[in-house]
Amino acid sequence: MLIKFPYGKAEIEVDIPDRNLLSVLESRKIKPPLDSYSTIKNALINPIKHRTLSEVANKANKICIIVSDYTRATPNNLLLPPILKEIEESGKNLESVKVLVANGLHKPAPENELKEILGEKILTQVNVINHDAEDYEALRYVGRTSFGTEVYVNETILDSELIVMTGLIEPHFFAGYSGGRKSILPGVAGRDSIYQNHSYKMIAHPMSRYGVLDGNPIHEDMVEAAEMALKEKGYIVNVVIDKNGKILKTFAGNLIEAHRKGVKYLDSIVKVYTPKPADVVVTTNGGYPLDRDLYQSVKGMATGKSVIRKNGVIIVLSECIDGIGRGHEPFYRLMAEAKTPENVLERIKQEEPIKDQWEAQVLAQILTEAHVILVTRNIKHNVIEEMHIKPASNIEEALEIAKETVGKDSKIISIPEGPYLIPAVSLMFKSPQHNMLRGVND
Template structure:
């Protein structure tokens, strides 16, 4: 038997498979990448020699209103490491600067105080100005132009009016933006509902280049780059992380140049050759990425890339926060069939995009090709409402999958952390 550990919430599940059934285990080398330096040393070195910009201290010297865009509770950015260093560097350049941490919620709900304390630590929460972006609060937004795609570019006013705009984040493969990080802090991070909906339209999400690991020719990426330029994003700090969510490299400086260098680093480590199988088992990388079904669609795309036609995808995702999007849930719960979901999405124009449509579109694409079984703490009824099957544990899921493919000894591929891998 071969044993594979699967991230699940803050714990790990154990999957045991006979060696003759295991086709392959697809992992990112980021999880095995070792570095002699500490997380803080890596971050400080990146900030000391930024790519394409002066140092943060130099940039901050004559700036009064400084905004740091920071990823929200759904992203495993180690802000308890990065944020104190960013604050120190800014204040070393300008001790009198007024600093605001703007939480880039994108289309998500606001981060709670408990989540903020978990992310930044008590000292920062107690002493710094932290504001959650709200994409629906028109009073906090300002229109600054038109995206290349034709959508209105409307962003958080605090960020647009800042004397110095900084963003922290992390770089991982992303299922339609190519990679996270960089320009994504602006769009969708601090964009209005209207702008996010225009960018996440059916046409773009369905584009052949809107896929994991692809930036060139990706229309969503092109809109995002434009938004970052128009917003005046001056400086980024992006990190690459391993399975334990520890920093293994850091990239600082120009929002595009530094980001591309980080993407190159991640690409070299994250690529894995496809091992097609009738059953593919994956996870969404554990907490905080597996807090809901909405986020869990991302790892399903890694499984999709290595699953045989009419195969079964098993996704182990804790989903302590339930479905993660009311519109996303209702789209499936109120539809009799999955083809009905896809047909309704594909006829919508860019300005007719509805909330959570992009996630629904990708999930529908997967469900049209494969059966999906969820091992999750989410209610069974919720999972089944969304046209997936529910299993109480990983062994039950494997048994169910074997029955579906009608094979007691099928080939099974495991992608232990689907959000960290680019399946080739």
């Protein structure tokens, strides 16, 4: 069966023999609205558990809009125009607005990436600030969560009377879902706050995984931090998009309630099931921009882990045009300096905090349970091998390595959308061989 997998801004077609194909897991197809502007506008004037954006903007003299950075597919170029229009119609001048890029621990975006993230017109309309988690002169302390996280956030939001947080609601491999509270922590938080939230103990918790909010300590810690920083001045504008990047629905209003409604809607699209685990999973990191580097590609590997048998093979197609990842040398060193994945976990436990330890921890845990093959031409094979991953230049080579590892009669699950899906094994779920399993509700 020919299956298309996103790879960078293109696709790779893969021919998987029918005799081996267990299932193809895909999201439920929904036709996106023709007019995204009207969809966003409607959400702004009909918010969830909140006053309209125009009403709250009218009473605010200083407004901050938090936007996602270059690693996210958030359509800021579509979200910002109706948001700014609502602010102007409330009687406020755009000089009162600052846009804060939520870089988290990522490197601040250069000018060319700001243009890509926001659009050139936005850069001329408002003052844009790059958050830097290392710049403690621009951070302020707001308190300590019940999990022990000392919360430092960018002073821009504390000086503002209204904080609008744009974002994308999608599955997240340890926070459960992106969007909502993640705009604050890790988005505009200080380095040490992020380290504490992403600690070994927090990442190792069994509820810190895709598709889980209740009982997830990372999520709950983020919520506490966000509420401390926002002090009821927050207003989210989050979207759910399809695999082509088109907005399906917009959720605006209350930080918690609007995000929860968005999560429920997303679940109806991306939660899918297979009757048994696979010997081999072929997946991706969702294409551009999430597959820009190996650091982010751990997310696709984590998706594969959800439906792989013990000692099975996870194949991830990821372009990795930025190699290991800009500024993520510590991630490489953590993996490469250890003799085994188990040694990685031991080192993190003993030496934390270490930059990028959470990504290394997730990857190392996957590698203790499965083999991982990375299909890319943008990282030298010896570098990939040093990180305990098997390299392949193309999918055919990867499938051959998998066959040598688990046998020629291995059963394969295909997940073209990678980390944009939440797959699981359900013994109660029966399906024909290589049936398209789309958006089954739990």
